Amino acid sequence: MAEVEATQAAQVDVSKTNSVPGEGYDKKCIFCKIVNNEMSTELLHSDDEVSCFRDIKPGAPHHYLVVPTKHVGNCKSLTKEHVPLVKQLVETGKEILQKNNITDLTDVRFGFHWPPFCSVTHLHLHVLAPASQMGFTSRLFYKLNSYWFITADQLIELLSSKGETN
Template identity: 80%
Template sequence: MADAANTPTPESCIASHSDEEYDKKCIFCKILKGEMGTELLHSDETVSCFQDIHPGAPHHYLVVPSKHVGNCKSLSKEHVPLVEKMLETGKEILEKNNVTDLSDVRFGFHWPPFCSVTHLHLHVLAPVSQMGFMSRLIYRLNSYWFVTADQLLQRLNSMG
C-alpha cells in the first residue's frame, strides 16, 4: 500500500516547475511556463487548460496537470483525484464557453503509444455531433487508442 505522505492530491501537484516537475523537451511544459505564447484559459496549482492547436470539434480544449505527469498508462490509483480535477476543469471551461449539453461532449485520453505528447492531457471536445470524419476516428469511443475519462477512472479505481 502506498504511503499517504507520497500520495499525490490535486493540492500537492503544484505549478512551481522545479527540475523534476518540468520536462525541457515537453511542449506542454513549455506552454505552462509561458514559453510558447499560448493563452491559458485556466491555470491553478493543479491543472491548466488551453485550446488544442488542431481542433477536432468547434470546442476542443486540453486540460493538463500543471506539473509534468506522464501519459495515462503511467498513472496509478493515487492519481484519481488529479484525473477527477482535470474532468471537473474541462466541464467548467465548457460552461464558460456556453456549452451546456454535456450529452454531446467527449472527455478522453489517447492510450499509449497513440499519444503525440507524453504529458498527461485530457481532450475536451464539443459538440461531438459536429465532429468531422477524421476526428470521429481519432477520438473514437471504445477504441484501442482512445479511452474516456470515465473508463480511465474505472481502470485506476480497480487497481489494487
C-alpha cells in the first residue's frame, strides 16, 4: 500500500552509505535503509530504539510512520515481550504530533496493517491525524475493526494475552 511507493520514490544517498550498519539491519528492507540514512527521507525522530518519518503517500494531513530503529518483523511476529516496544512507538507518534501542533489525540488513528496486508515487513506504526479528515480510500486502508488493520491498543491487548491459558 503506502509503503510500496516509498520503495519507488526514495532515492539512495551514496554519500551516507559509508558506515557499516549494525546488528538488526536487513539490507533488503527499505525502512532499515531509511533509518540508517541511506535514503533521502527526512527523519523526524531517530534514536537507538525508534525512528519516525512521513508516509510517502499520506492518508491524512499528518501521516507518520514510527518504526523500530533495528529491524523487527511485522506485527504477526511479535510476542508479549514486544509490548513495551509497541507502547514506545505510540508515545513517539504522540510526541511527533504534539511537535506539529496536533493536541486533540481523540482524532488520531494509531495502528498497523495486519499481514498479509502490509508490503514492508519491518514493523511500522501508522500515525494519522486528524482521522476525521481522512479521505474515502484512506478510511478503507486504515479502517477500524477490519481484517487488514489493527489499532495499537488492539495489538497490545492481543500480545498481552499471548501465552495465557483460558
